Amino acid sequence: LSLFGMSNLYAQDEVIETEKVIVENADKMSGSVLEKEQKFSGNVRITQDSTFMFMDTAWVHDDYVKASGEVVIVQEDTINSFSDSLYYSSKIKLAKFYNNVVLQNGSRKLFSDILVYDLEKKVATFQDTAIMQNGTMNLSSLTGTYFVDQKLAYFYGEVTMIDGDLKLKTDSLRYDTDIDRAYFIGPTYITEGDKQTYCEDGYYDISDGRAFFSGNAVIKEKDRIAKAE
Numbered sequence: 001l002s003l004f005g006m007s008n009l010y011a012q013d014e015v016i017e018t019e020k021v022i023v024e025n026a027d028k029m030s031g032s033v034l035e036k037e038q039k040f041s042g043n044v045r046i047t048q049d050s051t052f053m054f055m056d057t058a059w060v061h062d063d064y065v066k067a068s069g070e071v072v073i074v075q076e077d078t079i080n081s082f083s084d085s086l087y088y089s090s091k092i093k094l095a096k097f098y099n100n101v102v103l104q105n106g107s108r109k110l111f112s113d114i115l116v117y118d119l120e121k122k123v124a125t126f127q128d129t130a131i132m133q134n135g136t137m138n139l140s141s142l143t144g145t146y147f148v149d150q151k152l153a154y155f156y157g158e159v160t161m162i163d164g165d166l167k168l169k170t171d172s173l174r175y176d177t178d179i180d181r182a183y184f185i186g187p188t189y190i191t192e193g194d195k196q197t198y199c200e201d202g203y204y205d206i207s208d209g210r211a212f213f214s215g216n217a218v219i220k221e222k223d224r225i226a227k228a229e
Contacts, residue, residue, distance in 0.1 A: 020090035021048045023060060037061045048090060051075050051119060055086070064089050071097070075119060079148060080104045083115075093119040105148055108134045108177055122148040132175070137163040137206050139175060139182070151178040163206060166192045180206040184215075196220045 027042025056069025083097035112130035142157030161168040170188040190197040200215030
């Protein structure tokens, strides 16, 4: 670990080396150099490769970092993660975020209480409900996986999407974040005003509000019904 900006107890140029992470700044440090876990507190800044981590308090080990208090991870200046606490495995670059978690990539934000993020593969998974927001669109489900680099997100279990007057319910949905298109991959129910739609396949373009329905598609509006394959 390289320590900079420490209190007067530690020289500015003192260097403690380890293989994985670098502690660039902290107001206070406790624990000797020989101890496997050291505690840093106050304006803590940690780096590994092109990833920057900020937190109030961190416990740093050769194999992991535990952090609490306004945790922020910035990856390649495009992906930002926020949480109240963090467990980070520095050997495999796997982060587990806890409480008030936000994963932001551009205008899209993914909210959850528990989120596991692989910084090497740029894949986020959640098992305890998450909400993705993009403009006026809110998309939620019980479980899912977000492939950040591939710009694809998969939502499973009690999937709900709300975009203005449109409300969608299904059990499985694939979201292409690059073109803002939600693909239906199972029985899907959509309501918009007096209009009710059912389909088993198709997609919805979020940016322009257009949709394509297939697979036993049915549209009902008051006393009118339209059916088609």
